[in-house]
Amino acid sequence: MNGPRGNAWAMTERPWHQVRRDADTFQVGPSGLHWDGDCLVIDINETSAPLPYPVRGQVRVYPEMIGTTGFCLDAAGKHRWHPVAPRSRVEVNMANPDISWKGSGYFDSNFGEEALEDGFNDWHWSRAHLKNDVAVLYEGTRVDGTPFDLALKMDRQGRWTDVAAPPSVRLPRSGWLVNRRTRVDAGHKAKVTKTWVDAPFYARSALNTRLFGEDAHAVHESLSLGRFRSPIVQAMLPFRMPRAIC
Structure with a gap:
């Protein structure tokens, strides 16, 4: 992040029982994302590391198009990459640190069997x-x-x-x-x-x-x-x- 505490970083690993999902929602611990009409809403409620600052805010992603094609990265198909929203409009509103901005964005996913x-x-x-x-x-x-x-x-x-x-x-x-x-x-x-x-x-x-x-x-x-x-x-x-x- 830029701005106050611009190097704030949060990536906490959580156990399986803190993960919940359905057709429109994906929740991991206190943070999660969900579809709201034509917008992907990402709610962030984390603590940075190694210094424990709060990281709180919301990101809204408005895709210009949805990519329907996924790509295998290996012959066995164990690793796949899906560029979900290659071109998007993004709105970022953070409470901690106190920053906000709007701009262009991109959203993809890597997933697989190992x-x-x-x-x-x-x-x-x-x-x-x-x-x-x-x-x-x-x-x-x-x-x-x-x-x-x-x-x-x-x-x-x-x-x-x-x-x-x-x-x-x-x-x-x-x-x-x-x-x-x-x-x-x-x-x-x-x-x-x-x-x-x-x-x-x-x-x-x-x-x-x-x-x-x-x-x-x-x-x-x-x-x-x-x-x-x-x-x-x-x-x-x-x-x-x-x-x-x-």
């Missing part, structure tokens, strides 16, 4: 809102060493098109030395303008880039599941991702 670290060594993902389309680039290495990659554009009617991926380039490593890669049109450069999340195995950043003939601002992430599997990183996780017992 833990991510059992299926992958790393991945690099980015999305950019172009003038008429949403561009999504997704590539990485499975745990068996085989690569995967997707290069997609979605139009304003919600139709996905496979496109030729631009050339791959290296980005500067994060503060925790996580390797970062992206793709950018030939003859152009991509620049990291801000890193929002810098963790031992993960980095989320803003890029200035050029994709498919258009200058663009992109959201980018790099995930190192090799790092995540490290016993040292596993020992660090409870300080940033506490586990609620009851």
Whole structure:
């Protein structure tokens, strides 16, 4: 988050009996999300870590379209990715910290039959809102060493098109030395303008880039599941991702 206590972070693991869901609602502990007509409402009621500040507020996501296509990331279909709302209008109203803003957004889901670290060594993902389309680039290495990659554009009617991926380039490593890669049109450069999340195995950043003939601002992430599997990183996780017992 930006603003007061801009680095407030909350990601608490909770036991199965604190999870409730039905056709329109998904609740995890004191936080949850539900559909309200044409809007996804996300209610946040958490405590940051490692310093225990309250994180309270609401996010409302208004999709411009709903993506109906999911994509398998491995041959066995154990890992799937679904870009639910690739282009959305977002309203954020937080009580703690006291910030609010409106802008464009994106909503997707990863799900499957085994833990991510059992299926992958790393991945690099980015999305950019172009003038008429949403561009999504997704590539990485499975745990068996085989690569995967997707290069997609979605139009304003919600139709996905496979496109030729631009050339791959290296980005500067994060503060925790996580390797970062992206793709950018030939003859152009991509620049990291801000890193929002810098963790031992993960980095989320803003890029200035050029994709498919258009200058663009992109959201980018790099995930190192090799790092995540490290016993040292596993020992660090409870300080940033506490586990609620009851």
